[in-house]
Amino acid sequence: MTIKEVAEKFDMTNDTLRYYEKVGLVGPVKKNSSGIRDYSEEDLKRIEFIKCMRSAGISIEVLKKYVDLYDEGESTKLERQHLLEEEQDKLEEKIKTMTEALDKLKYKIELYKTNKLDEYL
Amino acid sequence: MTIKEVAEKFDMTNDTLRYYEKVGLVGPVKKNSSGIRDYSEEDLKRIEFIKCMRSAGISIEVLKKYVDLYDEGESTKLERQHLLEEEQDKLEEKIKTMTEALDKLKYKIELYKTNKLDEYL
DNA sequence: TATTGACTTAGACTAGACTCTAAGTGATAA
């Protein structure tokens, strides 16, 4: 699969895909005789996972660490699990914060709708 | 209330408070005879609201627009409401995305815990 | 054969949101 196809499949740019490869999140992707990338099934799975985690706000740095541990092999399994658990905690916290903000936003919109607005901002 | 007290109250830095003022999100804050900021109750309410919205990922740009509309007065009420409704939609979407990522993360952690890991990454 | 178009690289640039620095002022403690 070419970079263009991958980019379209996951709705991201070629640049981002090359960037992920450069920082070591994906690949190194195999290249054909003329130097053109040919993404493997495994590459695609990694990209999907990374895209999903990025959309949740997990940083490149953390993902890179995870990938590196993975590439070190079996011996890092527990450490990887802990890393994911930490991110889970952070993510749950973030969702909680955002849900609270959402509630405040909804309340404020309600004030607008019922014309009860006599507030600051 | 001094900038230091406000920063402590909301767990942010003096720099961030001055930055918010510079870009027009807050204030202009009243200053005493020696040029030192003295935050009013209304300033504090704005800061709280802005901090909450920022923690949900709403951009400075959007918040600035909202604040500007507010300062324009009554006539912008409907526009402000719409702006908030748009942000509500975005926020709900973001929470949904993050919740999906969280589910995947949990699933992956489960695989680690049950030693069923034979996956990519 | 010439040109078009998709790909390649290294590296410079950008946006957003701070964060830090340098130089200065004013109130208070020693």
Next chain:
DNA sequence: TTATCACTTAGAGTCTAGTCTAAGTCAATA
């Protein structure tokens, strides 16, 4: 009265995560 400390300013610097540019290669079409 001098030093210390918290505050002030303008503006430069930082970090993250891309995004863009310039220059080049290759395969396929006019």
